[in-house]
Amino acid sequence: MIPMTRPEMGEPEAAAARRAILSGWVTQGPEVAAFEQEFAQAVQAPHACAVSNCTTALHLALRVAGVLPGHEVVTVSHSFIATANAVRYCGAMPVFVDIDPATFNIDPRRIERAIGPRTRAILCVHQMGMPCELQALVEIARRHGLPLVEDAACAIGSAVLWAGEWQPIGRPHGDVACFSFHPRKVVTTGDGGMLTTRHADWDRQYRLLRQHAMSVPDTVRHASDRVSFEHYDQLGFNYRLTDIQAAVGREQLRRLPGIVARRRAIASRYRQLLAAVPGVRAPAEPAHLRSNWQSYCVRLPADVDQAGVMQHLLDAGIASRRGIMCSHREAACADVPVHHALKHSEAAQDGCILLPLYPSMTQDEQRQVVDALAAACRAAARPKAADAA
Numbered sequence: 001m002i003p004m005t006r007p008e009m010g011e012p013e014a015a016a017a018r019r020a021i022l023s024g025w026v027t028q029g030p031e032v033a034a035f036e037q038e039f040a041q042a043v044q045a046p047h048a049c050a051v052s053n054c055t056t057a058l059h060l061a062l063r064v065a066g067v068l069p070g071h072e073v074v075t076v077s078h079s080f081i082a083t084a085n086a087v088r089y090c091g092a093m094p095v096f097v098d099i100d101p102a103t104f105n106i107d108p109r110r111i112e113r114a115i116g117p118r119t120r121a122i123l124c125v126h127q128m129g130m131p132c133e134l135q136a137l138v139e140i141a142r143r144h145g146l147p148l149v150e151d152a153a154c155a156i157g158s159a160v161l162w163a164g165e166w167q168p169i170g171r172p173h174g175d176v177a178c179f180s181f182h183p184r185k186v187v188t189t190g191d192g193g194m195l196t197t198r199h200a201d202w203d204r205q206y207r208l209l210r211q212h213a214m215s216v217p218d219t220v221r222h223a224s225d226r227v228s229f230e231h232y233d234q235l236g237f238n239y240r241l242t243d244i245q246a247a248v249g250r251e252q253l254r255r256l257p258g259i260v261a262r263r264r265a266i267a268s269r270y271r272q273l274l275a276a277v278p279g280v281r282a283p284a285e286p287a288h289l290r291s292n293w294q295s296y297c298v299r300l301p302a303d304v305d306q307a308g309v310m311q312h313l314l315d316a317g318i319a320s321r322r323g324i325m326c327s328h329r330e331a332a333c334a335d336v337p338v339h340h341a342l343k344h345s346e347a348a349q350d351g352c353i354l355l356p357l358y359p360s361m362t363q364d365e366q367r368q369v370v371d372a373l374a375a376a377c378r379a380a381a382r383p384k385a386a387d388a389a
């Protein structure tokens with residue numbers, strides 16, 4: 001079986017988890033602090049705050065950006081449902097706009113008509129690791145005085161050409177970026193998340209809110225020779241990352257450059273191999289954007305049945321997934337009004353599939369995937385109207 005992904009983990013991660021377990025301090029302690037520092041360095045961010053996952057990171061990011069009940073957040077439907085859910089956790093409504101079919105990311109030209117008097121933030125998604133058009137997004141956000149929140153769940157190790165140099169996603173270019181360490185992403189801690197921001201006061205609020213809004217953290221009380229009592233001045237959350245996870249994350253960060261280089265080499269070979277498969281379109285990478293290829297999304301020929309292609313692949317021992325979901329089509333979002341056409345989002349969900357891609361993938365496995373895809377497209381071609389009649 002060729003899976004969608006295989007986490008790159010081994011003895012260094014196991015030893016790191018062991019080290020944390022035997023240290024006597026297993027949650028949000030010294031390993032988390034070190035992970036935050038090393039992560040900030042890796043993405044060139046002034047501040048990094050670790051949390052339990054990217055969904056909780058998005059919740060804190062939006063909340064601290066000032067998103068409250070009655071507000072609206074301009075974002076995409078074409079994303080994992082956590083993006084829309086985080087807006088709902090704040091009591092706000094997502095306002096969905098369509099994607100640019102070339103990059104699967106929010107189309108900057110559609111944002112301004114979705115901004116209204118209740119808009120409180122723009123939430124862009126670097127979908128599947130491909131950076132958004134950040135320059136345009138930052139300009140729109142500035143012009144309207146709105147914070148720009150980046151859902152960078154998939155985008156660690158991706159980069160944009162900015163002011164003449166390649167800059168990592170997460171500096172951040174907007175106001176705050178949120179990352180995921182779920183096993184389906186490029187590096188993993190089992191579960192985990194990180195917020196990076198340019199605002200020192202936002203970072204302080206994330207640290208407070210992730211631990212019940214406790215005024216004196218346990219680490220501080222533990223290290224103090226004076227008795228002190230904490231207080232709780234607002235509603236907080238338990239969004240802590242454990243030291244066991246952070247220790248693993250530090251090892252994963254060391255692997256990041258190698259992982260991204262491998263993923264890019266495999267993506268580049270996919271592009272070559274797919275050129276020989278009629279009708280299948282490989283994803284594009286604009287010259288000013290550099291993807292980590294967290295997911296490799298191909299567009300199927302118009303006349304094939306998506307589920308049929310995926311079933312053929314599965315029968316051949318190859319995993320695949322449909323295109324990225326559209327949140328507005330889910331019952332969970334039934335009460336979210338749709339004011340703007342989402343036809344490119346829907347077409348991407350229905351007409352694309354994601355292919356396996358992981359650093360340890362062999363050339364032989366890649367060849368098998370592409371050969372099976374070619375056969376699957378032939379077999380799953382829908383009968384032409386004339387034949388069907």
Ligand SMILES: *Cc1c(COP(=O)(O)O)cnc(C)c1O
Pocket residue numbers: 053054055056079080082083125127151153154179180181182192193
């Ligand atoms: C995976 C993902 C999330 C959620 O990340 P978790 O760490 O699982 O909470 C959010 N947004 C996008 C775009 C994702 O792909």
